[in-house]
Structure formats: structure tokens, C-alpha cells
Amino acid sequence: MNIDGKYAIVASPTDEAQAAAEVLREQHDFVDLKEAEAVIVLGGDGFMLQMLHQMLADRQIKPVFGMNLGTVGFLMNEWRVEGLGQRLGKAKTFTVAPLRMDAVTVDGDRISSPAINEVSLLRETRQTAKLEVHAGGNIVIEELVCDGVIVATPAGSTAYNLSARGPILPMGSKMLALTPISPFRPRRWRGAILPDSTEIAFRVLEPKKRPVSAVADQREVRDVATVNVCLDTSQTLSLMFDPEHALDERIYREQFIV
Template sequence: MHQQRPRKTFAFVSSGTSDAEEAAAQLSRAYGQAPVGDADVIVALGGDGFLLQVLRETMGSGKRVYGMNRGTVGFLMNEFRTDDLQERIEAADAETIRPLEMETVSADGRTARALAINEVSLFRQSYQAAKIRITIDDKVRMDELTCDGVIVATPAGSTAYNLSAQGPIVPLDAPLLALTPVCPFRPRRWRGALLSNRSTVRFDVLEEPKRPVNAVADHTEIKSVLSVTVRESSTLTATLLFDAGHSWDERILAEQFRY
């Protein structure tokens, strides 16, 4: 006799917009609402930014997250539908994401740490261009980059701000990080580098009092940094679910053939 699989339990979480709240109410009525800690799958309703927030909050918990688009941006999201959610989840492709760990030292001597699923970015804080020294695995690779900023992006984040800054798109399973300058002035033609995901990247801000720089890990901002160290986490992971036939790899390929 065929044994039926146990049904998944869901926790529906909303970005708080009217569309997302209405969607959460509809889905809760149809499938029930479990506490986040007890649910088999967390269903995030909103845009990419909200999904990244949910992934950070559940990082390392083993919870699987399935996003449905109820926001303005939805590259990481699945199409919103209320029907057949159990079947969609069962057939979904799972992707494991490792965040970046950012450590900063500020001009006032304070240290800070934050996680980034998309990217760690440095930006000039004033009208003056930033001057930044780049060290990879304890070896100085660029004595001085004069620029508006610089980005270290994960594969998951390579299609976000990194792509807007003319950085490369990186497949999700590639063991790489994208290092991309923002409006480089000197060296003007430097377009960045692809690094091993085992690399440790250090940025030192030069002439800091005259050319202050902020560091941002996704949505966590640290002002007036002296140095920033970035590495991929060796312990923390998040699991993201994509509808069958619409995997991350498929989306990456489609993005590269847009014209």
C-alpha cells in the first residue's frame, strides 16, 4: 500500500506591506500557520531585501526558506500562487548559501562584525574619492585604489549591486567571490578580480581623515572605517528553495543572455 508523505508545516512571514500581509493571511488560512521555530519551511512574502533579512535571521538554524514575490524586486523569489504549495515545496530545488563575515575597525577604535549574504561594500563618505589598499591573504595586491567604492560579492549577490557596477555574474555553486570596484579613477581600467571563496580580503582606508569611508554588509552600515576584513563563513549556511525548472542556475543563465 502506498504510504502518503507527511505534509509540510509552514511559517508564513511577511515584509509588512499590504500585498504581503494579504498573501500571508490567504496562505495561513489555506495551509495553517506554524511557529517559525517549529515549521518545516519558512515562506517569506515580500521582495529580495526581505528574503535576505529572513535568511540572516535563520542563518545556521537548518531551516529552509522559500520566497514568494510580493515586493518590487524578486530575483531570488518564486512566483506568488496560493495553490499547490505542498507540491511546489516537495519538487523545489535547494541551494545552500554561505554568508560573508565582515570585521571592521573604525576611526574611533571600535570593532564591529556583521554578516552579508549579497555583498560587503565600501563607499566614500564625502565628496573626496576614497583611497583604499587591497590585501588578499596577507599579500598586498593593490597599493592604492582611488574610487567611489569597492565590493566583495558572493555568487548569490553577484546579480545585485555587483552587476550594476559591471561586475561578473557568478554561478551559485562556483567557489568564487567577485571583487569589483565602483567608479575606479586610478587605476582607471581596473575592472576587479575573481577570488577563491577561501580568500581573506582586507581593505585599508588611506588618508582616512580627509577621505572617510563607510562599510556596508547588506543592510548593516559602519561609518568611518579604518580597515575592513572580509571572508566567507566556514560554519554558517542558509538553504533557499527555488521552484523546479526555475533554479538559481537557470536564472543566472537567463540573466546573462538578456539584451
Template sequence: MSQQSPAPAPALAFVASDRPEAQFARAALAARYGAVPEADADVIVALGGDGQMLETLHANLRRRTPVYGMNRGSVGFLMNDYDEEDLLERIATAERTVIHPLQMDAWTETGEVQTGLAINEVSLLRQTRQSAKLKITVDGRMRLDELSCDGCLVATPAGSTAYNLSAHGPIIPLDAHILALTPISAFRPRRWRGALLSHQARVRFDVLEPDKRPVSATADNFEVRRVAAVEVRERRDIALTMLFDAGRTFGERVMAEQFAN
């Protein structure tokens, strides 16, 4: 009886942030395991912090190659621990986390429309010393006629532990099919703490008094200045895959964060 030959090792591409430790790790791992261009890779290994992971996912929105991150940065919530040993085995046994980005359609005061995708959140922020004033509509129904605030954001489950958490928004399990709508330093209504929405919800922000109180809108690192209106929805047709070491899945990290001191 013939034995099956082992599966070939995946072709790896290595990308790194500008930090010296990340660049050193990239050179060491490429020399040890071999490297191919990102377009030819079965798996992309991202070296750096969470910003590098987001940058890598954005760069591969079309190819949607699985990304395995290792922490060579300051924040590594989205990354695995760094270790040069047994990388192929770790990737082979890694558990997959699939995430879906948000689409932001932003209308500027001049009527121009700009579109961006966000893996973490879409946020609206005041541009001057004066508070922003926003009208919020969900699925065509007006929910807040005026929110006076520093800003407001819509976060994915993957992004719920990032800016959303800093703004006192809820941590959301990845399989909850929920988006967080979270105010940033709300002044009025003073007691409003945000809302949990279905992942199918369509959220619209209309900027009130845009000339006097200009607002910018950001989808992760893509910013549009002086917006008049912004619509946000989930792009379920785009599926991005992150790989996490067995037993240390992203879902487990989100759960542990809810019980952190």
C-alpha cells in the first residue's frame, strides 16, 4: 500500500513594519524559510504591531491571502508571539478567523463622494475646537436628531477592542454578527452611551452646521475632511482571513479582554 506524500510547504511572503526589530525578523525568517512575492504567496507573514496587520490586510483586499502575524511592534493584540522556530508547523495548525470590513461612503461639503474600507472602525471626528453635531439614521429611520459630541464611530467585532474600547464601547465576540455604534465624548444627549446594531444595519450620519462645525471621517487610516454626510455598511462579500496559533484564537483573546483587570 503506497504512502501518501506529505503536503508541500506553503509559499510564504514576509512583510514588516519599519521598526528595526521587525526588519531584522523579516530578513532572518526569509533566509530560513524562503520567501516569495506577496502575489505568489499561500500565506503572508506580517511582522510588527497591530498597525502592520491592518496595513497587510488592506493591501490584500483583492487577493485575500491568509495573514499570519507575529508581534515585532508595540501593540500585538492581532498578532501571535514571535518565534523563529517551527513556523511552518504553527501555520499548518493555526486556526482561522474570518472578518468582514465596513464600507464608508463619505460626501464632502462640495458634493464629492469618497469611499473607503475599514477593518476596525469608521469614525467621525470634530475638526475644530467646537463640538460636532450629528444626526444619526439607522436603516432609514432617524434615531438621534442631534448628537453633540467630539465624534462617533461604528466598529466591527474585530475593531471593538481598539478605538471603540477606548471610547468606552462594548467588546463584541467575533461571531456575534453585531456592530457597535459608540459616541466619543458625548455632550448631549448626556446619558447616551451608544447602541448595538445588527451587522446588516446601514448607518447614516448627517453633519449639522458643517460650515461652523466641520467634521472629518476616517475608515481605518483613510481620511476624508469636511464631510457633509457619511454612510456605513458591512461588506459581507469581502472575507479576510487571519491565522492564530492553536489555543490562542482571536475569539479567545476577545473573551479574555472582557475579564481583564
């Protein structure tokens, strides 16, 4: 039985994802991406992020239903051939607003990039980074000595942020996690949870002696001098999940995994 509506299918270049796409094409009629009302993405979390970034860049934003043919697949549903039409009809949709990173390099170049999971500042050499941290227009830490720092959305709070011992943020919490990576000074600071309306900014201290890169999901900017991060509500993404595999429930359960 064919699926209702105009769906496009996009698969990662792995053999497994390409083979899965061929199986679905034999059973359903798909349209070109530009004509689609929604998109089925086959692959892992990295490929899903890549596709979402491409939609933001092209301003061709459509609801996305992912099926995991990668490793972790936190942003994906289970891969199954059977009952795809019924799954799409019952899918639960979550709206996600990306972060916007505005970085200025030591040479004065200005780069802006969206981030769905997180914006990370990372030391480039063996020396620790020294950062001045601003939140809501105020200097909240005059000198953070660390390997780096992360600003994570609820959707991204279970990724790199969690690995750095940052908090898990429930979907709909309207919060951002500000999490240091291996902080040395201030000794006892372990991060903050801020309203997602907060603009967070960083100034790199000693940027030539202690170079720092800024990474918006998968895009890296080297040798930054300042980085501003805020929620960009002008563009929102819609992720579709099986009701029993919904994103909010998965994030909720992550808090109890020991």
C-alpha cells in the first residue's frame, strides 16, 4: 500500500542505507525533494543533522521522519519496512528551533551558522582556553579556564553536552545548557541552565597564545576571537516520531539510565 501525501526519500551514502532506500522505492511512490510535503531520511544522527542543515541553508524546511541505519540514532525512528504509511499517519511531531552562532575570527572574518544540537568552543592546542563568559548582556565569569564550553539545546542535551556531564533538558523546557568541558578555574563551576531567550557570548582571552575554535554542530570555525549564541526562532524544524519512540519520552528516560 502506498503512503498518503507527497514524500521524498533521502538516504546516506552507506550501502545499508542505499539498499533500504531501494526497498522502499519498490513499495511506494516518492517525489522529488522540492515537490515533497515531508521527507523520509535514512541514515544515522550525523546524516540527519546534515539534512536538517541543508534544509535551513536552502530555506526548504519540511517535516522529517528519520529511520535509523546508523549507530546511535537518537534523532531517528526504528528502521522497519512494514506499515510505513500507518506510521507516518500516527507520527508525533516536535518543533525544534536551532541556535545561531555568530563568530568573529582573530583576522576579523564574520561567520554565522545554525546549530541544532549545540555550539561548542574548543581549545586548539595543548594549552587550556581562557574565556570571558557573558549571559544576558552581563559578564558572568571573568575568566573561565577550561578545555572548552558547550551551549546545548534540549534536543542536543543528550549528545556532547551529556558526555561533558551537562544536564539533560526536557523538550519544551525552554532552557539552554551552558556546560564547561574539563574546567580548571573557577574550580567549582559546573555549568548553568539558562532561559532560551538568553543571549550567551564568549570573548577569547589571549586568542593567539591560546587559540580556540567554535563548532556549530558539524561546522568548525578556527581561531575565533568572539562568539555569540542565541536561539533563532525565525526558522523552526519539524521532526516526526513514532508515538512509542517519541523524542520527549526518549530524553525523559535518558535521565534514569545509570
